[in-house]
Amino acid sequence: MGQIYLIRHGQASFGSENYDELSALGHEQARLLGEWFANGKQQFHRIVTGDLKRHRQTANACIAVLPMASRVDLDWQTDPGFNEYDHHEVMIRHRPEFDDPAAVKHFFATTENARYVFQQYFQESMARWMSGEHDADYREPWSAFRTRVVSALQRLIESAGQSQSIAVFTSGGTISTIAQHLLGLPDQKVAELNWSLVNCAITKLLYRRGAVSLSYLNNFAHLEWLGQPESVTYR
Structure with a gap:
């Protein structure tokens, strides 16, 4: 084995x-x-x-x-x-504002319960990617x-x-x-x-x-x- x-x-x-x-x-x-x-x-x-x-x-x-x-x-x-997979592309196709690393840092510095909110955004982004309804938006x-x-x-x-x-x-x-x-x-x-x-x-x-x-x-x-x-x- x-x-x-x-x-x-x-x-x-x-x-x-x-x-x-x-x-x-x-x-x-x-x-x-x-x-x-x-x-x-x-x-x-x-x-x-x-x-x-x-x-x-x-x-x-x-x-x-x-x-x-x-x-x-x-x-x-x-x-x-x-x-x-390209986690950055998956995220920005749903939340384009996160294309800028400075914007990500600002989000975590200023958003209440930022990690929880970011996780929700990530899960939504993954759902969009995995749905198969937007395949043309992704390189993979x-x-x-x-x-x-x-x-x-x-x-x-x-x-x-x-x-x-x-x-x-x-x-x-x-x-x-x-x-x-x-x-x-x-x-x-x-x-x-x-x-x-x-x-x-x-x-x-x-x-x-x-x-x-x-x-x-x-x-x-x-x-x-x-x-x-x-x-x-x-x-």
Whole structure:
């Protein structure tokens, strides 16, 4: 039985001009994950990342903590099929005012219960994207994103040995979509699940020839045990 560890990237730079960059806390979350793997003597045969910077930074910071003997023969691969959807485009098609990072900062600084309101806007934006009624507005409609992600998972399993342990450093939307695929969840649950995934949390899959199943979802015990209270973040 093989194992695939889907790892959400560490905290990125939300609200900045370049979201695709880990924050200082994001790097620390990735280090704590690596320490967790090292303490558990976890061995990997392959490391896979999307081609986003935050994926690679999380992988590098995590794997650097593993013992040298565990890192020497690792097979590193990049598969853009595990990239996140364009969350910025999804949001601004519904709320164009958020196209400007300065406007986002102003919103959070001046709006009462800003995180709750922003979550509502995000859920509305996701519903618009996933409805299929506005596909022409998006470079990658929801149906195309879902197909890309599921294809990346299938491609990974087909290329893997029967009992390999593989770490995939990816994003919350990708992990939520894979969970939807495996559990048969309706589309509306993907956005809700995505919002609940913790930075650097682990979702574990078990696979064998012709079959894959969910072992556990959104495990962040390593952040609670090894980190400080602020180590658990969702954005």
